């Protein structure tokens with residue numbers, strides 16, 4: 244059946260009408276199957292709905308016995324229908340009864356039908372049902388018929404997803420309000436939030452499924468695709484100019500995919516069959532997602548991810564401004580499958596109440612940005628985007644790590660109760676704001692802020708931080724379309740120093756690569772990005788970019804003190820090379836402007852185990868080091884911080900990690916290197932306690948952690964606790980974390996996590 248046959252378009256229009264009709268679900272579904280059967284010239288058309296237990300229930304049929312409706316159930320391991328659901332792809336079979344998976348159900352009266360075509364009904368990458376057509380005679384369905392039925396299934400997905408199977412027998416209506424669902428996730432940024440879901444990936448509303456004018460729609464699609472290709476070409480050209488690198492890999496793959504004629508053809512075919520340009524892209528996206536769900540091969544998964552990214556880009560282009568996620572001033576909760584740090588930053592001033600991410604690990608940079616923005620965030624929630632619809636109300640409890648979709652009154656009351664509890668706790672921290680973080684026996688610990696945006700500087704004051712212990716300068720690079728200009732960099736650093744009002748600020752030079760991928764320039768795809776060409780390695784190999792940043796820092800300081808540290812230093816020579824570049828910039832600037840910073844302090848981040856054994860050589864060269872636990876622990880335990888399955892597997896509060904950190908601390912004392920720590924672990928009161936017990940007197944963390952950590956320190960008698968802690972480290976029990984927790988309780992130390 245060719246696509247441009249009027250019958251297909253007519254069917255789309257009729258389906259649209261039926262969808263809009265009022266009335267009982269069952270009679271509407273009967274009309275739908277009758278329409279499909281006649282358009283497809285089939286003897287049978289049936290719809291199966293996937294139930295919560297995974298079984299498939301026949302909910303409408305034309306051609307099979309009416310009594311089977313709401314009675315015939317198949318497991319996913321049963322019959323051809325089960326097979327379609329399991330594989331999440333279409334199946335066309337010439338003689339179904341002879342197929343190994345055929346399962347005969349007498350109540351359906353299926354005997355006379357030989358040819359079978361089944362397609363999955365997909366929503367958000369999830370199989371929510373199966374649509375089938377059958378014919379009496381043996382016959383082969385052609386590709387166009389298969390595509391056609393898939394398109395119909397896409398349209399059906401919107402109605403099928405709202406059906407309440409229990410209501411089918413008593414002629415009930417669609418379930419307009421779907422049930423409350425509660426899911427658990429990992430806390431990325433503590434807090435509570437309530438609002439309407441806004442999906443980060445473009446959504447095509449059912450009202451926009453069909454095109455009024457097919458020719459115009461086809462032009463819109465072609466224009467959109469041309470714009471997509473041009474934007475990719477522009478990015479590649481920019482990359483080449485900025486870096487002088489051969490821009491292959493990621494963008495090249497994108498380009499190849501975007502130029503792939505079969506993708507374009509498929510999208511155009513969708514439009515020819517009556518879909519709008521958006522709906523046609525959405526159809527392709529559903530297929531890619533469904534295949535992604537079942538694909539195991541990492542290469543194939545990557546390609547399918549690329550394809551889905553392209554689908555999303557194209558949808559954004561087609562949707563224009565209107566297609567952008569609309570964050571309402573009032574209350575919105577952002578819901579995303581994957582979110583890069585730069586994408587999240589784009590939402591930074593929109594008044595989001597909470598963020599939910601399907602993927603990502605707690606030490607990923609998107610999670611760090613969420614903390615920097617102070618927005619409650621949960622991540623690691625598989626299936627999230629298929630469970631929430633645009634506009635659903637959501638409660639995000641990023642204290643307990645739960646979220647409630649479409650909450651009922653009881654849940655909402657419980658949420659309000661927690662909000663008031665939280666404000667009581669916040670008030671207690673607020674009361675400590677101007678008091679020192681001093682142990683009961685008189686050791687002062689300096690509590691600093693991890694920052695990366697100038698809006699964080701407000702937080703420094705609000706949280707009562709002693710300064711900024713880590714300013715992640717790469718965030719400015721991540722949000723820019725092109726590399727930030729010298730003057731833009733100077734402006735940002737000046738604003739940060741001005742707002743610090745004389746309190747110390749440790750600027751960390753650009754830490755790009757790994758998961759911090761620049762939109763403006765494109766790093767080559769690597770097998771192991773965390774171990775790859777990143778951070779100081781990348782900076783030292785891109786001296787133009789690096790020196791421009793050092794110059795900006797020196798110029799921004801003017802005659803104020805300047806403190807700089809270099810990330811991911813592995814061998815001392817890397818530190819020396821970077822420091823020499825900095826000192827050269829200081830001299831150059833002094834000659835040109837007659838001004839130089841009143842003091843220049845240079846330090847390193849300790850993020851690789853190798854550097855821990857380079858401290859004797861670092862002595863006398865670096866003034867300080869800051870332990871970056873996020874990277875250090877991923878290398879120490881050989882566990883990728885970005886892979887949720889392993890990123891939480893190993894515990895910093897364990898004898899091996901803490902003994903290692905003790906060696907670092909002892910070496911720093913021996914070689915006269917000032918030390919601090921600034922990874923995400925410092926924000927946990929239990930880990931912070933361990934750091935202090937190991938001799939650290941400066942910790943840098945997110946704003947929200949300063950209150951709880953200060954409270955912990957003010958309850959700690961260090962001289963009494965340390966010997967017991969070190970003894971435990973020498974004679975650890977099997978559950979060391981609990982051993983330390985018990986010890987803390989014995990010493991009356993106030994922990995707010997653990």
Ligand code: PEP
Pocket residue numbers: 611713715754850870871872873874875921922923
């Ligand atoms: C770290 O690795 O601990 C760190 C602070 O740096 P980032 O998280 O930015 O890699």
Ligand code: MG
Pocket residue numbers: 810850871873874
């Ligand atoms: Mg790091």
